Each structure stands twice: as C-alpha cells, then as structure tokens.
Amino acid sequence: MPRLTSGSTISEHRAHVESNLLDAFETVLADVGWDALTLRDVAVQAGVSRTVVYNYFRDRASMLIAWTGREMDQFLDLCERELAPAKGPVRRLELLVSLVLAEYACQRGPALEIHGVLSPADKAALMDHVEPLRDLVTHILRTGHDVGVMDCPDVDMAAQVVLAALESQRDALHQGGRLDDAAERLWPLVQRIIGVMS
Incomplete structure (x- = not known):
C-alpha cells in the first residue's frame, strides 16, 4: 500500500499530488516559458522526483492540457x-x-x-x-x-x-x-x- 502524504484515500492523495504538480507547472511556465520548460524543472519546483511527475503525466504537452x-x-x-x-x-x-x-x-x-x-x-x-x-x-x-x-x-x-x-x-x-x-x-x-x- 502506498504511503498517503495527503488525503485519506488514494484518490484524494492522487488529486492533491496532481494539483501540486500543476501549480508547479504554472510557476515554471511563467518563469521560463514553454520552450525552456522541462518536467525536471517542474519536479524540482514541486519538491518531488521526476518519477513522480511521470506517474501522472507522460510529457509536458499532457501537463499543459491538464493545466x-x-x-x-x-x-x-x-x-x-x-x-x-x-x-x-x-x-x-x-x-x-x-x-x-x-x-x-x-x-x-x-x-x-x-x-x-x-x-x-x-x-x-x-x-x-x-x-x-x-x-x-x-x-x-x-x-x-x-x-x-x-x-x-x-x-x-x-x-x-x-x-x-x-x-x-x-x-x-x-x-x-x-x-x-x-x-x-x-x-x-x-x-x-x-x-x-x-
């Protein structure tokens, strides 16, 4: 069973992590623009590993669509x-x-x-x-x-x-x-x- 860092259910936890990733995406996008944006930068901004980002988004386009x-x-x-x-x-x-x-x-x-x-x-x-x-x-x-x-x-x-x-x-x-x-x-x-x- 994965450790839940937020929320009382897995779905609540996933929603919280995804929201944090999208907040980080917004910040990085505003700071560096689309051409320079990388998922590594988003991970750093969100305080998570790149693996966590890839568990939610396949690439930066899918993150843009979700955002x-x-x-x-x-x-x-x-x-x-x-x-x-x-x-x-x-x-x-x-x-x-x-x-x-x-x-x-x-x-x-x-x-x-x-x-x-x-x-x-x-x-x-x-x-x-x-x-x-x-x-x-x-x-x-x-x-x-x-x-x-x-x-x-x-x-x-x-x-x-x-x-x-x-x-x-x-x-x-x-x-x-x-x-x-x-x-x-x-x-x-x-x-x-x-x-x-x-």
Missing part, C-alpha cells in the same frame, strides 16, 4: 457565480465578455506560442477545453433570441464569431493593454454580432 483544463474549470465556476444574479441574456453576455477579457489580462508568463508544435491529438485535446465556454455563449445567445432581445437566428455561428472577437484581444491584454479600452472597443462589436434589439 488548461483545470484553468477552464475554475473560470467556468467563476462565470457561474458572477452571471447567476444578472438580469437578462444581454447583461449576462456583457458580464461574460468582461470576465473573458479580464482573464486574458491576468494570464501569467509569456504567451503560449506552442500550438504549432503540438501533435494533432494534443491540439484537439487543448481545443476541447474551449467547448464549455462556447456552449455557455451559445446558450445565452439562444435565450436572447428566443425572448426577442437578440436577433441572431444562427446562434452557433454567432457564438463562434463572438469568441473569435474576444480572442482577437488576447495578445494585447496579455502584453499589458488596458482592460477598459478592450471592453470599450469590443462590446459594441459584440452587440452588432448578436443583433441586440433596442
């Missing part, structure tokens, strides 16, 4: 809390746009210029993390269209365009651009995309 999944889960939890009291789909979408832009502005470390070096399978796994956010935007747009405050009959396409518009602000915000400027530029465009009814 981005955790980040998205935490972001969606935040969205659920912040959007719950909002009155109406237009206000909900406005808040969501603000939250996404704020997330871009707060991201740590160098920009991840790694999409081109990932395998097709890893790229697909990384993109899967965006699906819940796309589903949330689509749900808001469908609700807005159904109740007559938005004119966007093709909500799937509108959701993709809204997400692309948000993505267009990522680099500028990551490099220190002003959040209020980005929101002021983007929100009128989003309103036109979704056909906000006055």
Whole structure:
C-alpha cells in the first residue's frame, strides 16, 4: 500500500499530488516559458522526483492540457457565480465578455506560442477545453433570441464569431493593454454580432 502524504484515500492523495504538480507547472511556465520548460524543472519546483511527475503525466504537452483544463474549470465556476444574479441574456453576455477579457489580462508568463508544435491529438485535446465556454455563449445567445432581445437566428455561428472577437484581444491584454479600452472597443462589436434589439 502506498504511503498517503495527503488525503485519506488514494484518490484524494492522487488529486492533491496532481494539483501540486500543476501549480508547479504554472510557476515554471511563467518563469521560463514553454520552450525552456522541462518536467525536471517542474519536479524540482514541486519538491518531488521526476518519477513522480511521470506517474501522472507522460510529457509536458499532457501537463499543459491538464493545466488548461483545470484553468477552464475554475473560470467556468467563476462565470457561474458572477452571471447567476444578472438580469437578462444581454447583461449576462456583457458580464461574460468582461470576465473573458479580464482573464486574458491576468494570464501569467509569456504567451503560449506552442500550438504549432503540438501533435494533432494534443491540439484537439487543448481545443476541447474551449467547448464549455462556447456552449455557455451559445446558450445565452439562444435565450436572447428566443425572448426577442437578440436577433441572431444562427446562434452557433454567432457564438463562434463572438469568441473569435474576444480572442482577437488576447495578445494585447496579455502584453499589458488596458482592460477598459478592450471592453470599450469590443462590446459594441459584440452587440452588432448578436443583433441586440433596442
């Protein structure tokens, strides 16, 4: 039986160790960037052996995928809390746009210029993390269209365009651009995309 250093069950212990490894990955990524990042560095940061890291992750791409999944889960939890009291789909979408832009502005470390070096399978796994956010935007747009405050009959396409518009602000915000400027530029465009009814 393995010695449990945290948690009362093996699953709790594994979840704790994995969380610590992902915290270490985040720190190393912010410090040295993707190109220089090694699992050895992550192990040192986490205070464990490389063998422990390999018990959880096959390589740095699998660690990146797990980390981005955790980040998205935490972001969606935040969205659920912040959007719950909002009155109406237009206000909900406005808040969501603000939250996404704020997330871009707060991201740590160098920009991840790694999409081109990932395998097709890893790229697909990384993109899967965006699906819940796309589903949330689509749900808001469908609700807005159904109740007559938005004119966007093709909500799937509108959701993709809204997400692309948000993505267009990522680099500028990551490099220190002003959040209020980005929101002021983007929100009128989003309103036109979704056909906000006055």
